[in-house]
Amino acid sequence: MRKRSGLAAMTLLDESILVLVGLAGGLAVGSGLVAFLTVLDIIPRLTVLTRSVRWIHWYEGALIAGAVFATWVDFRDWHAIPLMMTVMPLIGLLAGSFVGLLAAGLTEVLNVLPILAKRLGMKNRLAWLLTAMILGKIVGSLFQWIVFLVF
Numbered sequence: 001m002r003k004r005s006g007l008a009a010m011t012l013l014d015e016s017i018l019v020l021v022g023l024a025g026g027l028a029v030g031s032g033l034v035a036f037l038t039v040l041d042i043i044p045r046l047t048v049l050t051r052s053v054r055w056i057h058w059y060e061g062a063l064i065a066g067a068v069f070a071t072w073v074d075f076r077d078w079h080a081i082p083l084m085m086t087v088m089p090l091i092g093l094l095a096g097s098f099v100g101l102l103a104a105g106l107t108e109v110l111n112v113l114p115i116l117a118k119r120l121g122m123k124n125r126l127a128w129l130l131t132a133m134i135l136g137k138i139v140g141s142l143f144q145w146i147v148f149l150v151f
Contacts, residue, residue, distance in 0.1 A: 037063075046101055066098070089145060096141035100134055 037043060043060060047053045117126045 040106070042102065042106060046104065049104060050101075066094075092141055092145040096137060100137045103137075104130070104134075 043063070044053075044056060047056045047059060052059075113126060113130060114123075117123050117129055120129075122129055
């Protein structure tokens, strides 16, 4: 009996430490993301880039709703959602769009694209350069979602 209670106490201690480490890791990652988005003004610059400043609250709401929804789905276990294979391409498209828009906002902050376009001699074709980067991101995401996850 004593071995079991000692083993149970050790398991409880191990699980408590695991919970604390998980919460600390989540807090660190969440704080880093918020600091990244806040310090570099990613969302306001993204709205300027897409000419949709009047909808800035929708961008912020979508970011929060996406984080809450992804957390909720993760706690519910991905396999518990019915018809997941039909929903996955939509999730991949939205996740790829978010990453692409976030990258576009970041490059706008750091002025990477204008410098790159100037060095490549494509200063007048900056929109085409950005479109090519976006299409490359879309094709790469689709390739990953279709080839690696379906097959």
